[in-house]
Amino acid sequence: MLYKLYYWPGIQGRGEYVRLALEQAGARYVDLALVPEQQGGGAAAVGQLLGDRQVAHPPFAVPCLAAGRQLIGQTANILLFLGGRHGLAPANEGGRLWTHQLQLTISDFILEIHDTHHPLGGALYYQQQKAAAKRRSREFLRHRLPKFLDYFERVLARNGARGPWLVGSRLTYVDLSLAQVIAGLRYAFPKASARALRSRPRLRALQQAAFGRPRIRRYLASGRRVAFNNDDIFRRYPELDSAG
């Protein structure tokens, strides 16, 4: 099975969670963001997909994964699908739902991180909502960041199995997603996240273990991974960061 991943070029965005799972699975896939427009890739491919009147199951947004004739949208839904196919989630129903539940909580976390720089809406520039972004970021760093981090640290502590993972004793797609969030937080809020991670050793260990897996290390060093940048979900605006 050759997958096709539809996502915007130039950013990691939500596509990155899918990429990390595909890389860890060793799956064959075409990342259309890396294909030139003249060869059917790039932003034009996304625009064409979103405007296609022939698609039976139209997506609201990307990422989307084409798997044969199936077209799957919504990041967590794509990971649910890939997790089952590639052994990146438990095989039993209870474990599968628990893994997915954690991924949905990560989705909520990511959206709150995004909204620190765009609290008033995505159609306005950051400069048009900078004052509101400062207030929202202060609230986020004070209340929400510790709440989410404490939660995942607690999930790690409560996992009775050996190893650094969130679910059982084997790596699942949520470990990759949470590692990516931690990397993003370190980029966006270097001061606040250094301080927050000091007292959460399990999160640090998880991040290191997930990004230390051979296939993930190869991907990170491949040149295919887009660097963090300020058009993305995680943005470094020093005025929003704080050592607390």
Place this chain on the structure above:
Amino acid sequence: MLYKLYYWPGIQGRGEYVRLALEQAGARYVDLALVPEQQGGGAAAVGQLLGDRQVAHPPFAVPCLAAGRQLIGQTANILLFLGGRHGLAPANEGGRLWTHQLQLTISDFILEIHDTHHPLGGALYYQQQKAAAKRRSREFLRHRLPKFLDYFERVLARNGARGPWLVGSRLTYVDLSLAQVIAGLRYAFPKASARALRSRPRLRALQQAAFGRPRIRRYLASGRRVAFNNDDIFRRYPELDSAG
């Protein structure tokens, strides 16, 4: 199977999407929000669940559904589980993922609706963020509301099967959820939603058909359903509404 639903009393909130599915399924369940605290229900039951150190799979938030020894969190995840068990979603994998994809898009929609009155964070009162709420609501009504409504109207148009539903020819849990969102929008933004729904006949028909199902009608008239109110996700602040 007797389910137990954990959710905050006094609001519909995200619990309502689970309730509508349970009602349509004719499932036996205890809604702990309606049980007095002295009898183990109410807000105390939620607090106890969220603080319980014995729970193997701790939830980040409610709603949570207890199904025997399984505890399932995240609204869309609960619906994924119930849909499979009670025939409220297609039985095949492709249909199941498509239904779930739509539910996740509804989750995104609900969060954006919530954030119209709380753009700066849930720890601040509405009165502390009223100016920002006005700007965010204007953006929402101008860009996001039409985008989401157009999307679901398009999904309805593209469903080749007979009937008013989003997926195939039978009602699924996403029909109930979208009907609830439309009811909520009518409460929160009476002017803007009347205007927006005028040109989306399929959404109006879906809402009427879903809330016209006998079991749902009985539930709506039962006195068990909490009324819309301004502590909830959908809030009526006239200063945020606009006929456009």
